Amino acid sequence: MASSIQDLALSDYQRSVADYWRVHTTDPVNEELGKVDGLYHHHYGIGTPDPAVARAPWAIRDQEIIKELHRLETAQADLLLDQFGQIEPTDRLFDGGCGRGGTSIMAHARFGCEVDGMTISEVQADFANKQAVDRGIDGHVRFHLHDMLHTGFDDGSVRGVWTNETTMYVDLFDLYREFARILRPGGRYVNITGCYNDVLGDKSAAVRTIDAHYLCDVHARSTYFKALAANGLVPVKVVDLTPLTIPYWELRLQSSVRSGIEQPFLSSYRDTSFQYLMIVADRI
Ligand SMILES: C[S@@+](CC[C@H](N)C(=O)[O-])C[C@H]1O[C@@H](n2cnc3c(N)ncnc32)[C@H](O)[C@@H]1O
Numbered sequence: 001m002a003s004s005i006q007d008l009a010l011s012d013y014q015r016s017v018a019d020y021w022r023v024h025t026t027d028p029v030n031e032e033l034g035k036v037d038g039l040y041h042h043h044y045g046i047g048t049p050d051p052a053v054a055r056a057p058w059a060i061r062d063q064e065i066i067k068e069l070h071r072l073e074t075a076q077a078d079l080l081l082d083q084f085g086q087i088e089p090t091d092r093l094f095d096g097g098c099g100r101g102g103t104s105i106m107a108h109a110r111f112g113c114e115v116d117g118m119t120i121s122e123v124q125a126d127f128a129n130k131q132a133v134d135r136g137i138d139g140h141v142r143f144h145l146h147d148m149l150h151t152g153f154d155d156g157s158v159r160g161v162w163t164n165e166t167t168m169y170v171d172l173f174d175l176y177r178e179f180a181r182i183l184r185p186g187g188r189y190v191n192i193t194g195c196y197n198d199v200l201g202d203k204s205a206a207v208r209t210i211d212a213h214y215l216c217d218v219h220a221r222s223t224y225f226k227a228l229a230a231n232g233l234v235p236v237k238v239v240d241l242t243p244l245t246i247p248y249w250e251l252r253l254q255s256s257v258r259s260g261i262e263q264p265f266l267s268s269y270r271d272t273s274f275q276y277l278m279i280v281a282d283r284i
Pocket of ligand 1: 040097099
């Protein structure tokens with residue numbers, strides 16, 4: 001695995017994504033939420049906010065909102081991990097596009113298993129590995145500075161793979177070809193992602209704003225299922241999480257850590273041009 005971004009054979013686009021995360025990894029919305037309990041997420045939340053937060057005294061209200069946003073982001077990762085069912089300590093899971101490792105650390109805490117995470121951001125890989133060392137789990141949880149389209153793992157060597165809001169940075173057919181190769185037969189893939197609702201046609205203006213904000217390329221909903229089917233990954237569950245994530249965005253809009261992208265998310269979720277989807281698929 002690479003020890004520096006210069007060692008990676010990345011496209012110009014991937015280099016710009018890596019550069020984006022070098023600059024934005026410590027944005028307040030990620031940093032302040034991470035400080036709540038030391039788990040750092042770079043994804044969104046689901047669930048119902050505690051109404052007491054809205055009634056909190058002004059002096060502590062913002063901090064209460066931040067704690068609540070973090071709780072909802074952790075709930076999202078818990079829902080993702082629920083989909084794997086029973087995982088043994090000897091099993092190996094792969095976190096494609098691991099960010100600063102929050103979901104991987106939760107996976108190891110839950111299952112006691114081996115976890116490998118991959119990111120093309122040097123700052124994220126270094127941060128996540130330090131987290132693993134500080135927690136004394138670095139013998140089991142490893143973060144690699146590497147392109148998840150070419151993991152270098154052996155065929156059939158992992159029991160489960162997840163992508164938590166990372167698939168909008170890559171070609172889905174290339175990604176699922178690689179995941180199908182490294183997953184053992186019967187292994188499970190879990191994905192949480194935003195996608196555009198191509199039942200309504202092309203991307204809405206709000207979804208194009210989201211693309212531009214994150215330097216990503218949100219895929220059509222149908223592309224996920226075409227790419228999964230083309231690679232022997234058979235969906236067993238599909239859940240539209242959109243109604244569960246809208247309250248998170250409404251709460252985030254009221255916080256000091258809002259980033260300016262809240263309105264495009266809310267408007268596109270409400271007009272259904274954008275959807276927050278969880279897809280669970282098994283490798284045949
Ligand atoms: C929105 S963040 C999500 C991070 C993490 N999954 C989480 O839930 O906190 C997107 C992540 O995708 C990673 N990424 C994008 N393209 C990648 C690639 N080709 N290989 C590995 N990671 C990639 C970025 O480096 C970043 O860590």
